[in-house]
Amino acid sequence: MTDEYETYERKVQLTGGTTYTVSLPKTWANEHSLEIGDAVTLHPRSDRLVLTRESGEPDQRTVTVSAGRHAPAGIARLVAAAYVSGADTVHVEGSPDRQARAAIREAVGGFVGLEIAEETERTVTARTMLDVADLPPERTLDRMRDRTLEMHEAAMAAVLEGDGEAGRRVAGEDDTVDRLFGLLAREFHRSLVAVPAPVDGTLTPFDHYTVARQLERVADHAGKIADAATTVETPPPVSVADDLERLAADAREVVRLSVTETLGGCEPRALGAVVTEADALRTETRRVDRELYDRGLADGYVLATVLDSITRTIEYGVNVAEAGLRVALRADDTVDGAAVDDVD
Template identity: 55%
Template structure:
């Protein structure tokens, strides 16, 4: 039975032997401004069928901001936020001065597929040049992964060798990852309001891609943090420490690669559970190395603790209480979230170091090891 607020139950009828038709409630059609002869569009979304009215202007959503009311830094933030929210045109009015125009160009330079398309004395306009149909979130995610993991590897090497210049080069690459993340975030936001954006052409949604991209972006952020310690390590650590940290970094990056591959290629439960078990093992090894660094009291102990803090995942899968709250080299748990939500159940992981056998934290530990701000 139909109710004023829906849903409306309609029976599909065959007309003329060749066409299926569905009747619309008259009062509802009037309220939606649907008239005889109007056209609608049908979108196939797996087990859903979406019906919308054509909207030629809807694809050119415009955001307008005043240069009089906003400082240049605020204008930069407005443009970036409008881009991520899915705006197609951002117009800055109010006779923007040189500083405002520079802020617009700076914001545009940090984003993908948007350019300054118009400038007059009264306004400056940035316009998105992206074609939704040409976007490949899978390819964008792969590019993010490649750049972030390369940063992670180079940052560890720079830190362990005290190579400050190489560390600075790593930090510059973070802008590339941020730009790609902004692109995926934009498509996720657009998918919430634009039915044409289905995000993948597969069973993955734009939210799946956004969730994975957010974790990879964090890998790049941790690489920047690691690279920053290159200025603090003047003397290379002992060879065994270098070998251990390098090995843990390699294993952490493999975790991200395997988790993302499983997500994109519909990995089975055995594969995903294997990734989680490997993550727990890496955490155990990192904790063991952390204790050894504490006991050796190396001159570069604090800097090395900072590196180790960002090299590996710092929490076991079996210990997690909130999905997605991670540290270090990305989150294989979050990267495979879409599969996990479909019923993935892994057996208990191997807790080789139980809570009661862990060394209690002391004031000295707090000075040597950065606090994890989750």
């Protein structure tokens, strides 16, 4: 038997004066279950050609989990991992008890398109009901951006007003962003075993995942800011509140512009301007951090954690902008007329 990953070099030949043919070694074809009359597909990918065999059946993947070998929390983690890794069906067998079933239902509810399709005394079966064509990744990222920035703004308002109840409400809204992130993470993992998509300056599943990951982190910090609102004893002084509110608004604008430009065409000049603005904002956050330390406020530590989350928000926006620049460079090795090697 030949090595599964052995490379073969074949010559293109002319047959009958009008058709090019490429022969396949018979031994190799037999080992890969190719027979006379089987259809194969050639996918042009830049300087490569990828050959695939059409199975004629939808590519469905099933994962089976044994309830008897795992605690309820472990079962929930495995269901989540199966969904993100691209499984279409998850069977939990072994007569899961009431606690295990509750954990499964909670895990299933945390993902877009995953539902419990069948439940018996011995098994629980969850299936994805997704039609990816109805959920384009750009639209999902738009929703993630809008929801994340709304959370961030509401969390800052709660801190600056010392409104712990509002902070608790905002902290509970992170699940929506997590569900959307799970969907894009799933599509990225599925792409790892699919025919590579053309890399022509458009966003790949990995690019979608990269942007989504940064938005998910921004949402996490919005949750931290919201948690801080529950511990602030009194609203901060007006001058401090003004600085924090301004920096937070500017940080959100960095994220908004980075995501919008990346989804809208990855224009290098616009993305570079976002990075430049972010550098200036980070200098400003350091100034405010020193002033918070010098003031010795009763809530100084809590406000410093809020400022740290604002700084992280800026950095995650920069990560998105840099991802957009990488996409632009894949499509064209010049930026504003200068060769990439000449860019400092």
